[in-house]
């Protein structure tokens with residue numbers, strides 16, 4: 001059956017600075033927490049780092065060409081704070097700004113709308129040395145950085161996002177510790193959550209003051225979860241994990257409160273006037289979605305919850321993430337009900353599979369099927385009334401997948417790292433047809 005997407009549906013592709021740029025020590029860029037973390041033995045699989053990544057810093061022209069050929073209406077990228085402010089604050093690095101000038105201008109010239117995300121995890125190391133996100137001062141310093149960016153790019157970039165997956169910044173960076181800066185401290189997670197919410201609020205306020213008419217949001221992350229059993233402990237663990245991983249940011253920013261399971265723990269961190277800052281009007285509701293999971297109580301865990309691997313035989317991606325498009329449809333419906341009628345954008349969805357280059361081609365049938373099924377869920381959600389306005393695939397390119405280094409490939413374009421050759425996969429051509437207006441066949 002051939003089905004069409006809503007009129008004006010926006011097709012896009014997403015990337016992130018540290019995952020693709022490389023040029024880690026070039027043109028005055030300062031170190032980020034990910035440089036330090038990835039260079040610490042044992043932190044990233046195979047000792048991989050983002051030093052070179054996809055060398056996008058030098059190959060941006062070719063990458064914009066790939067986007068143009070893909071026929072997408074938008075490209076979501078992030079700007080590296082340590083390229084702009086090598087010490088996190090203070091002296092601005094003009095060369096860093098110039099790199100994004102070139103990129104933004106090339107995108108506009110190719111008729112691709114730039115969607116600029118201010119923070120995709122590469123905090124300047126200098127600010128980690130001042131305590132990182134658990135330090136409330138970072139909220140103001142983030143807004144200062146946002147101010148520099150909007151004064152430079154606000155004339156050309158209309159779509160802005162403050163953070164990518166603030167939940168993972170707080171939880172994985174300061175709780176699980178498998179992401180930079182690698183702490184394992186429950187109190188730090190809670191403090192980071194609040195600082196990031198404040199940072200978002202200050203930044204949105206400032207962007208609007210500097211330039212009315214911008215379209216501003218935050219990029220949340222939703223992975224629905226269910227308790228492993230109906231035992232009270234599992235139910236409680238699941239609710240806490242839902243509060244931290246799914247609700248702590250959108251609830252705060254849209255509803256102006258923390259979800260019940262963390263409310264008491266957050267209370268001492270909230271100062272007078274904080275809600276007024278945090279709860280800024282958003283122009284869109286955006287989130288990333290990959291999978292769903294099951295949760296059980298775990299007495300040894302920092303938060304007493306643990307993710308349970310899927311039962312044998314469950315369809316999973318190369319990440320071990322459950323493939324379940326119906327869960328995606330449900331997330332869109334649930335978000336719409338909980339957060340209201342804002343235009344909804346899916347700013348990341350995609351999958352890693354073991355890709356192989358055969359005769360210069362990559363026939364990634366599993367990824368094509370994944371995208372087809374997940375895009376079917378988008379059509380279903382739209383039919384149920386969800387105002388879903390666009391879908392951005394993760395990712396344009398294979399790239400540095402954080403703690404898993406270059407081992408996992410999420411791109412619709414294959415990157416041969418030794419030569420930096422880009423090879424569009426079958427999924428790229430599949431996506432291109434849709435972006436050009438073809439209906440979804442399912």
Ligand code: FCB
Nearest residue numbers: 016164165394401402410
């Ligand atoms: C998301 C991140 C993105 C990428 C994908 C696979 O959580 O935002 O950078 O790593 O997962």
